Amino acid sequence: DASLFKVGDEVFYAGTWTRNGTNAEYHAVDERIVGRKPASLSFADAAALPLTSITAWEALFHRLGVPTSSAGAATHSTKKNASVLILNGAGGVGSIAIQLAKQLTDLTVIATASRPESEAWVKDLGADHVVNHRGDIVSQLSALGFPQVDYILVFTDLPPHFDTII
The missing domain is CATH 3.40.50.720 (NAD(P)-binding Rossmann-like Domain)
Structure with a gap:
């Protein structure tokens, strides 16, 4: 049960190399590694952020x-x-x-x-x-x-x- 998000929230996260990609409408993932997608970004742009951001950090x-x-x-x-x-x-x-x-x-x-x-x-x-x-x-x-x-x-x-x- 998710407590940080509700149905319909636009979100993104980094995913993992241990399973298939995340280009899906639904995906089971621990909500602690999920963030709200910035409204100013498309889903494609938001999808690029986790890897580049984590690498820079x-x-x-x-x-x-x-x-x-x-x-x-x-x-x-x-x-x-x-x-x-x-x-x-x-x-x-x-x-x-x-x-x-x-x-x-x-x-x-x-x-x-x-x-x-x-x-x-x-x-x-x-x-x-x-x-x-x-x-x-x-x-x-x-x-x-x-x-x-x-x-x-x-x-x-x-x-x-x-x-x-x-």
Whole structure:
């Protein structure tokens, strides 16, 4: 018996790799892992959120270790003026990571993009700075006053950027 939702509520959730997909009108699932579908999103758009969101959260808070409170919201960075560089900030996971970092931390967010519309997109999402990943990233970061960054998230093909992030 569900207590958090009622019949007709539009919902979405991450699903699991242990059973078939979730593109169905009805699906039995533990309601604790279900969320209300934002009214502004189509079902297809909402279906894309769980995987990208969970990946961004895992990378930022679990793999990089950006501190979080016991309530699950991130706390202030352990270092004053700490920064994160998000390679492929305009991509699916990168765009979620920008928003998480801006909303839940005090990190200065630097994202990569190459086209003017992508630069505008990541700025609209909250990136403090944008660098062009097709150019010399280190020089661009230095010009912005970042001779180094504290955290790096790579959501793109690593080999072209390997020397930069080391």
